[in-house]
Amino acid sequence: MAVSDPGASAERTRLAWRRTGLSATAVALLTARPAFAPGAPLAVILGAGLAMAGWAALIGLAYRxxxxxxxxxxxxxxxxxTAYAVITAGFxxxxxxLVTL
Structure with a gap:
């Protein structure tokens, strides 16, 4: 007979939030990468800044x-x-x- 451990599901969910934060970090870095190209347009640089702001919000929400x-x-x-989903869709x-610019 299986023993129920209600704390295990919360722990798995917490670890999933940590993994999601790490994947958001990778996406944010890839989104900001075009801003470091020589002669990058101002729109790309501003987009990269927006990506970093979104990343900071995602990490803050995941931590919370x-x-x-x-x-x-x-x-x-x-x-x-819900906020995490909206910011991810914005990403x-x-x-x-940024890719089409």
């Missing part, structure tokens, strides 16, 4: 959500998850724009 999962019982993170749009 991970700490919300430490509490017992874990606090729900409806607004955090997709920004990346598309």
């Amino acid at each position: 959500r991970a700490h919300g999962l430490i509490a017992w019982p874990p606090r729900p993170g409806r607004r955090t998850v 997709a749009v920004l990346g598309t724009v």
